[in-house]
Amino acid sequence: MTFKAFPQFNDPALHPFAASRSRLKPPHERYFPSSSLADRLARSLARHRAVPIKEAVESFEFFWRVRNHLRSCRIVDLMCGHGLVGLLFAAYDRRVEEIVLLDRKRPPSHDVVLSAISEEAPWVVERARFVQQKVQHDWSGMPLQASIIGVHACGRRTDACLDAAIRLEGAVAVMPCCYQEDAPGPLSVARALGPAMAWDVHRTYRLEAAGYKVRWTAIPPAVSAMNRILVATKIPVDCAPACS
Ligand SMILES: C[S@@+](CC[C@H](N)C(=O)[O-])C[C@H]1O[C@@H](n2cnc3c(N)ncnc32)[C@H](O)[C@@H]1O
Numbered sequence: 001m002t003f004k005a006f007p008q009f010n011d012p013a014l015h016p017f018a019a020s021r022s023r024l025k026p027p028h029e030r031y032f033p034s035s036s037l038a039d040r041l042a043r044s045l046a047r048h049r050a051v052p053i054k055e056a057v058e059s060f061e062f063f064w065r066v067r068n069h070l071r072s073c074r075i076v077d078l079m080c081g082h083g084l085v086g087l088l089f090a091a092y093d094r095r096v097e098e099i100v101l102l103d104r105k106r107p108p109s110h111d112v113v114l115s116a117i118s119e120e121a122p123w124v125v126e127r128a129r130f131v132q133q134k135v136q137h138d139w140s141g142m143p144l145q146a147s148i149i150g151v152h153a154c155g156r157r158t159d160a161c162l163d164a165a166i167r168l169e170g171a172v173a174v175m176p177c178c179y180q181e182d183a184p185g186p187l188s189v190a191r192a193l194g195p196a197m198a199w200d201v202h203r204t205y206r207l208e209a210a211g212y213k214v215r216w217t218a219i220p221p222a223v224s225a226m227n228r229i230l231v232a233t234k235i236p237v238d239c240a241p242a243c244s
Helices: 012-018 026-031 037-047 053-069 084-092 108-120 122-127 157-168 187-193 195-209
Strands: 074-078 098-103 128-132 147-151 172-175 213-218 228-233
Touching (some): 012 026, 012 053, 037 084, 037 108, 053 084, 053 147, 053 172, 053 213, 053 228, 074 084, 074 157, 084 098, 084 108, 084 128, 084 147, 098 122, 122 128, 147 157, 157 172, 157 195, 195 213, 195 228
Parallel strands (some): 074 098, 074 147, 147 172
Antiparallel strands (some): 213 228
């Protein structure tokens, strides 16, 4: 499995760097030497000491794998933490009109990440809206047909991301983690597959039953062991409503 946003990390000697929990700092700019937007954004994140290296790499690699499936004018990043993943959608695609970033806490790193991203993509600032609240199970305040993201939302909060997508009739991409032991479905299946696989199989059946087409993909395990991505689309891209 290869690094796509940052192909330089396909060199195995750089895997420990890519997975490091140390903060991305100015001396690390040299690991992102090209003029690609990914490298420019990473250098800006490094200058601002915005996030740990692993979180930056994880966010970009996730984004790279799902972006073409989640084309929408509105993106909702649930359990967003610093919000880097959601912001990347607007940084790369000026047609994205609104990014809702929701978390029960607004970490100080969010403002630093926003400053770093806006140095390269200033249009992102006016499109991003941080909503500080616990995830609700009433999605009425969220934009219809928004694409939903849930990166390491933790345990059942991943399922809340799927609930949101089904309710809002949008595409969804999740990278689950913190799988609980009590996977739904037959015990024999959970025993044979293990809880992580059993949960994601259950999630896949659930989405397909709700009219989605589900793909499985992954970020390189060298950066995270919790690397499986479920990406589900409902409305064919060509038929998606036009941005206003
Ligand atoms: C593991 S972090 C993932 C953050 C981010 N998605 C990322 O990939 O870096 C999980 C996040 O979920 C948030 N969270 C936990 N419970 C929540 C809840 N009930 N409602 C909203 N956010 C919650 C935490 O504050 C934390 O930022």
